[in-house]
Amino acid sequence: MMNVLAIDTSTGHVVSGIVQVPADGGDPVTLATVDVDSPRGHMELLTPGILQGLDAAGMTPDNIDAVVVGTGPGPFTGLRVGMATAAAFGDALGVPVHGVPSVAAVAATLPDITAADGDDAPDTTAAGTGTTADGDDAPARAAQATDRREVLVITDARRREWYHARYALTPGTTGTAPTLETLSPPAVDTPAAVVADAPAGVPVLVASGVAAQVRELFGPDRRILDDDAHPSARSLVRAALATGADLRADAPPLRALYLRRPDAAEPKPRAVSPALTGDATARTSAEPTADTPGPGERPVVVTLPPEAAPRCAELEQQLFPGDSPWPVEGFIAEITAPRTHFLGLVLPDGPAAATGADGEGAPTAATGADRDAADRGATVTGEVIGYAGIAVNGPAADPECEIHTIGIDPRHQGRGWAHLLMEPLMELADQLGAPVYLEVRTDNDAARGLYRSYGFEEVGLRRNYYQPSGADAYTMVRPARRADTADGGTDQGTDGAADRGTDATPDGDVTVVLGIESSCDETGVGVVALDRRAGGGHRVELIADEVASSMDQHARFGGVVPEIASRAHLEALVPTVRAARRALRRRTGRDRPDAVAATIGPGLAGALLVGSAAAKAYAAAWQVPFYAVNHLGGHVAVDAVAGPGGNDAARAGRAPAGGDAARGAEGTPDGGDAARGAEGTPDGGDTLGHAVALLVSGGHTQILEVDGIGRPMRELGGTLDDAAGEAYDKVARLLGLGYPGGPVIDRLAATGDPAAVAFPRGLTRPGDAPYDFSFSGLKTAVARYVEQAERDGRTIAVADLCASFQEAVVDVLTAKAVRACVDTGATTLLLGGGVSANRRLRELARQRCDAAGVALRVPPLRLCTDNGVMTATLAAELIAAGEGPSGLGVGSDPSLDVAVPLVR
Structure with missing residues (x-):
């Protein structure tokens, strides 16, 4: 039966x-x-x-x-x-x-x-x-x-x-x-x-x-x-x-029979005004960052053949010019060496990585690696954007592993893809029960954080290890772990499915929470651990943070298309949950959380339904509590994992991709210390107290009064028309800069003159609402200025226009947010939302907070945008406060009020 x-x-x-x-x-x-x-x-x-x-x-x-x-x-x-x-x-x-x-x-x-x-x-x-x-x-x-x-x-x-x-x-x-x-x-x-x-x-x-x-x-x-x-x-x-299905056999991924295309029309291309000067290439193809997806889809982990050596050597020259980059011959020797496993990251839509008749020499999907992206052993052709090598040394009864190299194409760094290479390397070591050794530059904080997230510890210092640069290196080691310990004693197979016999009861007073975020165009799954301490207090630690973005699918439409976002969530959700669960198994030995949370609102109606429906099903299947939480409350709550201890965990869980174990391919982490938020909380957990939160994204621009994480918030003000991120996108389209507009405008503004054009500051006159915003007039002012310059035969540098527009936006945002702190007596300003990654916004906010005697808190860059960690963290704080779970019959609410942190 x-x-x-x-x-x-x-x-x-x-x-x-x-x-x-x-x-x-x-x-x-x-x-x-x-x-x-x-x-x-x-x-x-x-x-x-x-x-x-x-x-x-x-x-x-x-x-x-x-x-x-x-x-x-x-x-x-x-x-x-x-x-x-x-x-x-x-x-x-x-x-x-x-x-x-x-x-x-x-x-x-x-x-x-x-x-x-x-x-x-x-x-x-x-x-x-x-x-x-x-x-x-x-x-x-x-x-x-x-x-x-x-x-x-x-x-x-x-x-x-x-x-x-x-x-x-x-x-x-x-x-x-x-x-x-x-x-x-x-x-x-x-x-x-x-x-x-x-x-x-x-x-x-x-x-x-x-x-x-x-x-x-x-x-x-x-x-x-x-x-x-x-x-x-x-x-x-x-x-x-x-129809012939074998119900006991694995099935292809679910595909909905839509039979209709989404209701979305591509906007007609706009001719760029001749009044604008500057390098058009720089405007439309600025260097990708964590905020701007590169070409192709999610990369596939492959076993590299010798034919891929020239491409690896090409990347090596870019990554390690001062540290004796390996030549082509060195890569061939490494790839073909016995007991050495060499993996690569391939973008399937890129140019062929290896050539040969009938695909001979093409990479093949690696056993145990990125199982949701490719079948094991399947031929994969595309552009190699990363590589990693590990050697197995010593006798079979007592092996040791050594990571020789890891590198990511500079164009694709900062997106968390180094984890795709690290995971199969660690799985191999765990199957062998072997310790893993590596060397890393002492000045490469990003790579060291990545390795610490996998259990590596610094055990020695090697002076002048890298030549000819003379850079020092730390020796790091990850102790041996048996596969049954690393994966909680379960046989996961190739799909990461749970062994239904796994015990979900935590050791000690620790509650593991899995959170799902799907309010807009990013499918986020995060896992945190709520650690209650003897004598009171608690700590929230990040375990996993996985995000699948559909941004590239919306780019040609110039903005998020709700139906496309909903379809993308349905396809991405289970693979993203599986990736988070793999991290949970790897870092804790557990397979299931103790609670599941989902963003229930506000957000796009169809997108919310996918994530919250799946979250309820996970909770029901695992027989654990379900928490339906507020999206905006999550942006505030993520600060609970954003201080020393908590902040370190957050950075380690989403360390920028890249970073050679031995030489440091990544360089500095996402934007440096300023981008990570220097204030943070002292020890994780809710220490926010009375604060003002400025949440700025493509869908929200709000000033909220906060009295602790997980407590009802009060909206002091918000945008009356366009959100700030939406204004960035519209101005970027006007200037021919593409979508999304925020990152490219921020980069161009860094080289421009913010005083070149005195654009208006909306709702800043006496008698205007003190905490409300309006950006539609600013967008119109930019358009009118360009039109007038064209009529007058004048030219203006695009960088100057971007800098002037950006200055008008961040001037109003920071002035009103700091004023709200002063007026309410709040001693802390918290920045959140995707636009809070903006360089000038962070800089001006810090200056004005310092002048007003207000502490500025900014979560790590990768936790400012939508993610599942913020959902899990808010639920963890609610659990710590003794709040009971939501019912499984709760519905999503696209217009959920900020005063409601938890929907029952």
Whole structure:
């Protein structure tokens, strides 16, 4: 027997159930199902319904062997709730998740239908509202026909269109499942087109939303078998089996049947005014940083062949010009040496890294590395952007490992990709039970932080180690760890799935919290540890911080497209959670958290649904508490891991990528000390007290009064029109600088004159709202200035224009924020949000805070933008304060007020 969790949210029905597949391969049997007609209740009803069905079937989540979910087509928002929930349940339990077209599952209800004339009436065991646990499907079996039956399925596509597909189902005999043949694949068309193309005599299964229209257009001669047709738990499993799925086997990643492109139009290219002077190349292709994704997708970890040596040597010359860079011959010797493992990072969309007939010499995906990006052993071609080598020395019974080199292309540093190379190296060492040694330049804080995050310690100093530079090196060592210790005693396989026997109870008074952030265009998953101390007090330590951004998908549209963001979240969420869980296993030996948190609002409605639905499913599957927290409260809370101790942990958990173990490829960390925030908290945990928070991003520009992390905040002011980040993007487009605008304007402004143009400062006159902002007038002023300069035949340097615009923005932001501190008596100003990475904003804020006697707190650069760490940290602080969890029936709130830190 096999127990399958079945889920569908492609229609107005919220469907879940437990279905048993007989060992002999016969027709599946419904053990329990919950089916509620609630078109807007998917988020609130689905996970509680799953637990209700499990309870009715006398089961717990650990009894589930596989998950089957409907993949549409259907209204996008509701559809993704079911798919995110199914994907998270399967990942949490370590079981396969199979997708099946929802319209195929509707067709698979045919064996459960008997008519009013003895041929077609619905079987009540698989429909209706509430829970059943009958276990007896004799009426359905008796009603099965032995002949092949065709059916046309029609559901509501909205916008005056229908989804439709045509199938032929042949019922199975004793011990065999039915077979389902696709005669016409799922499509979307106008009603007139569907009616015109429908074969005569084929009966119809139609969803309730369009049933009346279908009856009217097809006329009385067309047989309507069911006018509230929708997938049932049983028909979902039946459809999967009938289309040949092996439910015990791994399945391809879930893909929704959208059938429509997102509603987004690319803006027409704007001609750059001839009044603007400056290097156009510099304007449009400024050096990528952590804020600006480079070309291609997430890189794949590969095993490098000797043919990749020239590219590695090319990178070596860029990274280590003063430290005897390896030549091509040196890389060939290293790559081909026995007991040496040489890995690379490859961007699949880049130019070929290795050439040869039929792909000979191309890199192959590395065993155990970046398993979500490529199949093991699959050939991968693309641009090599990083490399790493580790040697295994000594006898097999007592081996030692030594990292020889790690390097990342300078264009792609600062994005956390060094972890993709480090993880498989550490996995290899753990499998061997070997200690790992390396040397690192004493002045390379970024690389040292990266290695400390993997358990390395400095054990010696080697003077003048690097030549000809004469730089000193620390010797660092990571003690031997057995694989069963490093991974918590679980056999994870290639998908990082959990061993369901792992104990989630922490050692001592430590609570591990996993947080999911999906309010906009970044899928963030963070893990923190709440350590309660004897005698009171607590500490929040960062364990993992993984972010998958869809920014590059929005760039051509000039801004975030909500539908694209939601689709990207659905695809990225499980791989990002898996990466965070790998870090959790590696750094603590544990596999599951003690609590799960999600951003519940404010944010984009569709994006919030994906992350919060998945988070609830993870919590339900692991049987741990769920916390639905405020996005803006998270930006404030992340400061709790941003001081010495906490701050060090944050920097180590997201150390900039790169950094040769021996020579230091990375250089200084993200923006230096100023970029990291020198103040911070003294020892982690909530020491913020009475403060003012200035949160500045592409979606928010607000001044909040804070009285401690996790407590209700009060909005003192906000933008009346464009957010500051939005203004940056619009001005960047006006100047032909591309998207996102913030990083490139900041870089160009550094070489310009901020006094070149006296742009207006909005809402700064006497009588204006003291803490509100308006940036639409500034954006217009920039446009008018350029137009006037063009008419006058004058020119202006783009760098000067950027500097003047930026000065107007940060002048108003900092002046109002510091004034709020003085007026409220707050002694601390906290900067947060993506725009807080801006160099001039940090500089001017520090100057004005110093003058006003106000302490400035700025989280590390990588924790200023949206991330899962802030979500997990806010939940950890709420737990430390004794707050109870949220219910699994809580809904997302795109307009959640700042005064609500936790939604129950």
